[in-house]
Amino acid sequence: xxxxxxxxxxxxxxxxxxxxxxxxxxGDPNSPASLHVSPKYLxxxxxxxxxxxxxxxxxxxxxxxxxxxxxxxxxxxxxxxLVLLRVSKVERxxxxxxxxxxxxxxxxxxxxxxxxxxxxxxxDTQWVPxxxxxxxxxxxxxxxxxxxxxxxxxxxHHSPGGGFQGGVILGASVILLSISFDLRTGLQKVGExxxxxxxxxxxxxxxxxGALCLLLGSEFLNxxxxxxxxxxxxxxxxxxxxxxxxxxVAITVMAVMIGIYNYVSxxxxxxEGL
Amino acid sequence: xxxxxxxxxxxFVVIIAIAAIEVKDLLATAVLFGAYSFMMCLLWSIMGAxxxxxxxxxxxxxxxxxxxxxxxxxxxxxxxD
Amino acid sequence: xxxxxxxxxxxxxxxMAVILMMIGLYAMIAKKNLIxxxxxxxxxxxxxxxxxxxxxxxxxxxxxxxxxxxxVIDVAKYSNPLPHVLMLTxxxxxxxxxxxxxxxxxxxxxxxxTLEENEILSELEQ
Numbered sequence: 313x314x315x316x317x318x319x320x321x322x323x324x325x326x327x328x329x330x331x332x333x334x335x336x337x338x339g340d341p342n343s344p345a346s347l348h349v350s351p352k353y354l355x356x357x358x359x360x361x362x363x364x365x366x367x368x369x370x371x372x373x374x375x376x377x378x379x380x381x382x383x384x385x386x387x388x389x390x391x392x393x394l395v396l397l398r399v400s401k402v403e404r405x406x407x408x409x410x411x412x413x414x415x416x417x418x419x420x421x422x423x424x425x426x427x428x429x430x431x432x433x434x435x436d437t438q439w440v441p442x443x444x445x446x447x448x449x450x451x452x453x454x455x456x457x458x459x460x461x462x463x464x465x466x467x468x469h470h471s472p473g474g475g476f477q478g479g480v481i482l483g484a485s486v487i488l489l490s491i492s493f494d495l496r497t498g499l500q501k502v503g504e505x506x507x508x509x510x511x512x513x514x515x516x517x518x519x520x521x522g523a524l525c526l527l528l529g530s531e532f533l534n535x536x537x538x539x540x541x542x543x544x545x546x547x548x549x550x551x552x553x554x555x556x557x558x559x560x561v562a563i564t565v566m567a568v569m570i571g572i573y574n575y576v577s578x579x580x581x582x583x584e585g586l
Numbered sequence: 587x588x589x590x591x592x593x594x595x596x597x598f599v600v601i602i603a604i605a606a607i608e609v610k611d612l613l614a615t616a617v618l619f620g621a622y623s624f625m626m627c628l629l630w631s632i633m634g635a636x637x638x639x640x641x642x643x644x645x646x647x648x649x650x651x652x653x654x655x656x657x658x659x660x661x662x663x664x665x666x667d
Numbered sequence: 668x669x670x671x672x673x674x675x676x677x678x679x680x681x682x683m684a685v686i687l688m689m690i691g692l693y694a695m696i697a698k699k700n701l702i703x704x705x706x707x708x709x710x711x712x713x714x715x716x717x718x719x720x721x722x723x724x725x726x727x728x729x730x731x732x733x734x735x736x737x738x739v740i741d742v743a744k745y746s747n748p749l750p751h752v753l754m755l756t757x758x759x760x761x762x763x764x765x766x767x768x769x770x771x772x773x774x775x776x777x778x779x780x781t782l783e784e785n786e787i788l789s790e791l792e793q
């Protein structure tokens with residue numbers, strides 16, 4: 313099997329290299345890829361949308377239809393993980409409780425016996441001691457990570473960034489909370505219902521802005537017509553439309569990243585994680 | 587100077603990719619895969635694609651490695667080939 | 668001979684992208700562990716992204732963020748932004764596929780108790 317695989321790989325590689333001989337040299341400013349539509353985007357982006365970051369203006373304005381379906385793909389991936397892994401009826405095999413003063417660990421099979429006691433804390437099956445440095449440092453870091461993520465979303469017009477990057481960093485901050493404490497703490501802050509609602513809200517915001525443009529009399533996702541209700545000139549309304557759409561993408565991406573981590577790290581049961 | 591770094595980083599990327607699929611311990615594969623993502627991010631920022639490099643750094647070297655380790659935690663850690 | 672070496676070095680990025688694609692394809696076909704196949708798929712995807720970004724590179728160009736100074740914009744001074752946009756969508760799709768593939772691998776392990784392809788196939792034939 314390995315020799316067959318090597319043969320297939322060599323033949324495909326030689327075919328691809330033979331095709332690559334016809335490509336223009338690397339780094340050529342006059343290659344055909346850079347001569348058709350991109351000069352128009354580079355010249356008109358500042359004039360039409362007042363956004364200096366050309367990648368953001370192409371992503372959310374000139375090619376906004378693609379980005380809407382990309383957001384839908386992320387939403388469907390979160391949905392697929394939910395459908396595959398979620399186990400609805402969880403029979404409690406018993407929980408572990410640890411006495412804080414002496415370190416004694418009890419395995420309790422009757423549910424609800426020691427839940428609200430002050431001397432006992434609930435621990436996972438694979439609990440490691442001496443993690444107070446980790447907990448304190450992560451507790452300091454998480455608000456700053458979230459602040460940076462909001463900065464990345466809002467500053468996507470002038471610097472590299474935008475909705476998707478900010479959404480991933482926001483999701484990563486809650487995943488950090490779930491890793492350094494435990495999954496139950498993460499679920500208390502952002503529960504399963506909130507994640508489901510947020511991931512749908514992001515797609516709804518994106519499509520809603522497009523439908524609003526349709527209702528006001530222009531084409532779908534043509535943000536210039538929003539100047540009727542926002543009260544600014546059409547160039548600034550395109551810039552604000554790009555920002556609104558990026559917020560929608562960030563909300564969906566954050567919810568789906570947290571959701572996939574929850575389901576994969578607990579095998580669908582949502583009781584204990586990594 | 588810009589494109590000399592390109593050749594060195596590209597050679598590193600190929601070596602890391604071959605190592606990531608040949609080791610038998612899946613935790614080592616996860617770590618090497620994160621290193622591969624970081625090298626790719628460096629390569630794209632050399633070529634001027636800063637948005638793509640930012641996305642790959644946050645996704646590949648951040649969230650994707652965490653998903654990988656979470657999945658290995660619940661399946662076997664050692665692979666047989 | 669130095670002519671051929673200069674010719675190879677001129678398009679070095681494209682040959683390296685092809686080599687990475689072939690490494691990914693080999694991992695997807697020949698490895699028996701399911702997680703290694705998933706890693707091979709992701710290596711293939713990032714190699715394709717490398718190829719596209721190499722097409723949009725200009726040696727005299729900088730990052731595609733325009734300056735506010737009101738001069739005439741010289742197109743040859745900025746890297747081509749269109750491949751960057753397409754590849755942002757590709758990275759998003761690749762991370763989504765990676766998450767769903769890992770969920771499938773966990774489910775297969777719960778059903779069959781192993782992640783090696785030959786053991787799963789022999790168990791299915793019984």
